[in-house]
Amino acid sequence: HVSHLGSTHTAYAADYDPTLLETFVNKHPENDYLVSFDAYEFTSLCPKTGQPDFAKVYLSYIPTQNMVESKSLKLYLFSFRNHGDFHEDCMNIILNDLYQLMNPKYIEVLGLFTPRGGISIYPFVNRVNPEFETPELKELAFQRKVNVLNQLPQYKNFVR
Amino acid sequence: HVSHLGSTHTAYAADYDPTLLETFVNKHPENDYLVSFDAYEFTSLCPKTGQPDFAKVYLSYIPTQNMVESKSLKLYLFSFRNHGDFHEDCMNIILNDLYQLMNPKYIEVLGLFTPRGGISIYPFVNRVNPEFETPELKELAFQRKVNVLNQLPQYKNFVR
Amino acid sequence: HVSHLGSTHTAYAADYDPTLLETFVNKHPENDYLVSFDAYEFTSLCPKTGQPDFAKVYLSYIPTQNMVESKSLKLYLFSFRNHGDFHEDCMNIILNDLYQLMNPKYIEVLGLFTPRGGISIYPFVNRVNPEFETPELKELAFQRKVNVLNQLPQYKNFVR
Amino acid sequence: HVSHLGSTHTAYAADYDPTLLETFVNKHPENDYLVSFDAYEFTSLCPKTGQPDFAKVYLSYIPTQNMVESKSLKLYLFSFRNHGDFHEDCMNIILNDLYQLMNPKYIEVLGLFTPRGGISIYPFVNRVNPEFETPELKELAFQRKVNVLNQLPQYKNFVR
Amino acid sequence: HVSHLGSTHTAYAADYDPTLLETFVNKHPENDYLVSFDAYEFTSLCPKTGQPDFAKVYLSYIPTQNMVESKSLKLYLFSFRNHGDFHEDCMNIILNDLYQLMNPKYIEVLGLFTPRGGISIYPFVNRVNPEFETPELKELAFQRKVNVLNQLPQYKNFVR
Amino acid sequence: HVSHLGSTHTAYAADYDPTLLETFVNKHPENDYLVSFDAYEFTSLCPKTGQPDFAKVYLSYIPTQNMVESKSLKLYLFSFRNHGDFHEDCMNIILNDLYQLMNPKYIEVLGLFTPRGGISIYPFVNRVNPEFETPELKELAFQRKVNVLNQLPQYKNFVR
Amino acid sequence: HVSHLGSTHTAYAADYDPTLLETFVNKHPENDYLVSFDAYEFTSLCPKTGQPDFAKVYLSYIPTQNMVESKSLKLYLFSFRNHGDFHEDCMNIILNDLYQLMNPKYIEVLGLFTPRGGISIYPFVNRVNPEFETPELKELAFQRKVNVLNQLPQYKNFVR
Amino acid sequence: HVSHLGSTHTAYAADYDPTLLETFVNKHPENDYLVSFDAYEFTSLCPKTGQPDFAKVYLSYIPTQNMVESKSLKLYLFSFRNHGDFHEDCMNIILNDLYQLMNPKYIEVLGLFTPRGGISIYPFVNRVNPEFETPELKELAFQRKVNVLNQLPQYKNFVR
Amino acid sequence: HVSHLGSTHTAYAADYDPTLLETFVNKHPENDYLVSFDAYEFTSLCPKTGQPDFAKVYLSYIPTQNMVESKSLKLYLFSFRNHGDFHEDCMNIILNDLYQLMNPKYIEVLGLFTPRGGISIYPFVNRVNPEFETPELKELAFQRKVNVLNQLPQYKNFVR
Amino acid sequence: HVSHLGSTHTAYAADYDPTLLETFVNKHPENDYLVSFDAYEFTSLCPKTGQPDFAKVYLSYIPTQNMVESKSLKLYLFSFRNHGDFHEDCMNIILNDLYQLMNPKYIEVLGLFTPRGGISIYPFVNRVNPEFETPELKELAFQRKVNVLNQLPQYKNFVR
């Protein structure tokens, strides 16, 4: 499933393209394993004004059988470059695409967008897979909401 | 409901004006979705001395059907510029106005004011909507109080 | 009750004077509202050696009917300037005075003292008002103790 | 000349008012003495859009006979609050007013404005008084230009 | 000359377009005035691989009669978004375009690019206008080279 | 069991070698004691491209009878230098080897890898020993997952 | 019990000496009071190589009747200067000595040692006094373990 | 000349007292040696309002025969505690007293005062001793003025 | 001359190999252009003990006709991975190889090595090309030495 | 001349011992090469009170034929551990010993000592070798004095 890694001439998508995402097999399915990404070069367009927006995107999940390959994730995130959608929608779309790709036990996406007019927006979405739902995973999803709020004053440090 | 975004000549309110706030429809009402704002250019007047006060204001909520549009939020916050109210009252007024506007499941407002005479004041207000109250949302509101206290020594770093 | 704010010639107390504290009425008694102060210019004297000691003092409480006015709080804290008491005792005295003044639901005082001989001392006192005690407030007081310990290695950054 | 310090009810100007500035006599005119200010709560209006702008303003001078009184400086800077002028012009106006007030040997003004659309502007103006011009003061003015350029990547840390 | 500021629907260029730049008249031509910009959302494409590159771009100049208008500068920098050129070439092109636009006494451009394969590149170009060349401006250009080297280990902090 | 400490000529392994690990006896088995390591010089090879990867590795455990000796741990981690495995696999292998070596009550491994193409990967694995499983240790393992997610935006600061 | 404070010629112990510790009476035994110390100048010797080791030591406890006097604590910690013991043992010895001295409700010791060969060791020991054990104190001890793990990547910042 | 160091009961002066300063003999008069102090606990009173002011004071000099003893310097600085003088005057007085005490080749004093009303003041005074004046010492005094201006935006970080 | 960029399967050298370096033509030879690199993943072996050493390497030069291609630079630096030489020698070798490759007007190499036994080493080498020597370039080389010394206490922040 | 590196059982000196210093031959004597050390674990005793003092020591020199071997430097610095001398004297002794050992063109020593009673001392000594004196080396020595003064407010960050 991994075609991008090591390819000679990478093709960069002209617009949003979820088919860029590829997976590889999780060798440790017996663990409730965490994989996290810090993708600090996300950019998309404002659907109304066409103005570029910039964000750092933080992704995490607990895998089941398949895991997203990181170079394909990079190409997928780059495909938002000339795509127009609101901050909140972009983060939901990313969560949905990765959820569908990997069927993870748990997944979350946080976007830290740079300011416009002195105000920054930080959308956060997370989801527990009903197929694997446990009280612990529900508690995890709840605690993550609490902590995104707890860190709000610190986010500016992470996106400047 | 979104009239400010993209308008030619934005009119800046001369005094506090909650009618500036506008909403747009939440496309993901099935999620307990978090939206957070970092509004780092808040200024109001001291009701007694008339002296300008400055703060960073942090807003977060879990939406139901309507979400506050960010440019209208900017104009609304700017409308406090020549308005006189105590720090604690300003934060309560903002919470009340946004609560009435959006009918959110949960909402909170934190103000980090710059020092006067070597002392800074940091009011924090949050509210769970009784219409949507769950044990989890009550726990969220409680945990947020705990964490605002936990971060008190760090706030100075965020308002300097 | 607010006599200091706006007065022409403020009189600065020569020694510890709790009568300097003044209150104003809480307009939002229906909320479990948090008010926090960062008072970064506290100084007192060592009762044994007479040497000046310096601290940052962090105060927080949940109000009932009365709230401490911030300028009177400043004058009260300044009154420790030529007063001799141990670090631990100063923090307890401040808590006691504010508790008696405001009858708050919850109150806490944390002092971050600058080092002597390569060692800094950080006393922390908090109290739940038995009149308003709930399981949640007891949990708040406990969680705060946990978190003061959690932040111990970071305090030096806040007092340098 | 110092009327604001200790006055009961300070009047805050409704618009830009250089007559607010007051001086006191320099007791050390024999020294080439440096006095610097860090005024971190400057705000004015965009002359075109009416949008509030925010900056930290840094002022320094070498006094001759008169020195600006700091509370009057605060009131003067506050008077820009509802005044509309470009960033560059505001900084020039401040330099001109203080120059005229104090007749200093050297004076400079630096404004660090918060971003709009991902771009921040940092104007810097300085002037050597021809009445007191020396090769050393000319070198000082030159070296200061060099160093403002040197620190450009760091300014964002100071205005966040 | 300022057409973008306040326009209703800003058109974002599809590719590199120096005609987007606009000027306004310098009201203080008698001063050797410094104007600096911190443009922290620059992105272009690698001309070989098509991969997006990200940088913070720092621009400074000493104006003569015309000054670049900041919103037009933003649109101009955005026009590199889908344009392919090496890091070094992009910085030279920006310098050339602004030089031609404003005929400044002095101008410089510094690009702090994010890492690829553990290595970051930081090109720096500056130029003294022969029409206004003085020993002091030549010294300024030289000192700036020295200082860009001096700050090399710190740049990573500014681009993360 | 401790042969490396104090040896004259340390032999550095040419490839991954778990037999380098040595233990010493825990003198405080009655305590639920925490031992943590910050190994900030980890490097391995990408199994596909052969490119070196760099990480900071954080290890913690609660000992039973045997504890890993720190110099042998250093040699063991060095043995990954010319070994090719994915980030996620390296962290799992380290956890497995230390678990087998010490039979700890609890163990965890976190790897903070430096970015490739603007994306960093941070794998986290932890395990409770079934032989010593308690509700508290299970809660510990859960809380650690929560907190690794909470700190995701801060990791870049720790690996730069 | 306090003999060191104010003494003319302090005698510094040549080797580890727990009899240096002195106490004073807790005036607030009714409170579950926290006292914390940041002792950033700890040094001991490696028992094998004789090499000096350096650490920051963080101590906290909840007092009963007696509290450790801070100058005696300083002298006690200085007595490790020419004493040889492993990092883990030093921290346990300190905890044991203070526990025996004060009979506290709760006590903990954390040592942040500087690196050797690219690896730092951070031992953490805590203990609940069985005489005063409550569910809350047991929870405190557990939560502290969780949080020491949570802060592991940050410790390097505190010991550099 | 050193009477304070090691004395049993240090007497702390009730008001400004330059006779507290003591010296010891410089063993290295052949070197142009720099001695610098960072005195981060300075406090005095506003001569008009009586309000306490706080500063960090930085002192440096090149010795000739006598050097100020650091404990006597501490007592001397403490003697400003209940003394009223403007920021600028306090720094000049300190420079004058130390100059008279030591007859240094060069001396400077910088005070970083905490803010009042959003404005901080940073006075800087330096002096070359005419008895030892060289072109190099004059250049040193000049370069120091340049650099105090260069660091102005950073001072807030040092006084918070 | 650029063969690595875009190649399918990059070959990583087994030992130090200066033939990996490639150049491209400088399009702006008329400018005294600065190109700087921050290569933060350098590792080599100690020639005596075989222990891995880690450094951040900072490279800068002023080009003439040829410029080093950044991917080839990465491969070249990677080739030190299993090569044994002292810190000082490695930095000299890198300078020599790049000098020979590009014939630059000026070149410098700075290595910030991580600590061993509480001591870090920071070698700095620079060279002016006699073919292009000017007083200004000689001054540049001198000023750079001054500034490397000036920044010594800050380097630890850059290599942790 | 290098006997410590790789030795089995290092002997740690009981008191100050300059014979511990060893040299190796400089392979690049044709360069005016800078070698710098950051020795962040220095400790000595106060000659009056016997109290331990702690410092970070920064050493730099331009070599001629011999260079100090870093492990021998570590052992030499450790030999101050139980040696009593004033801060200023320790730094002079270190400079003298290294000067005599290596006969360098230039050498400097800076000590950043931790605070006592709220005051830190930072001695700085440097020397140009008369045998190799040039105008440039004299300027280097002068510029270094200027810059030690420039960085005074930052030193606290480096010694905490």
Ligand SMILES: [Ca+2]
């Ligand atoms: Ca940042």
Ligand SMILES: [Ca+2]
């Ligand atoms: Ca800050």
Ligand SMILES: [Ca+2]
């Ligand atoms: Ca601080």
Ligand SMILES: [Ca+2]
């Ligand atoms: Ca900041």
Ligand SMILES: [Ca+2]
């Ligand atoms: Ca920032």
Ligand SMILES: [Ca+2]
């Ligand atoms: Ca940053």
Ligand SMILES: [Ca+2]
């Ligand atoms: Ca950074």
Ligand SMILES: [Ca+2]
């Ligand atoms: Ca970092």
Ligand SMILES: [Ca+2]
């Ligand atoms: Ca540190």
Ligand SMILES: [Ca+2]
């Ligand atoms: Ca600070």
Ligand SMILES: [Ca+2]
């Ligand atoms: Ca600050």
Ligand SMILES: [Ca+2]
């Ligand atoms: Ca660091």
Ligand SMILES: [Ca+2]
């Ligand atoms: Ca560090």
Ligand SMILES: [Ca+2]
């Ligand atoms: Ca770092």
Ligand SMILES: [Ca+2]
């Ligand atoms: Ca610090």
Ligand SMILES: [Ca+2]
């Ligand atoms: Ca530090």
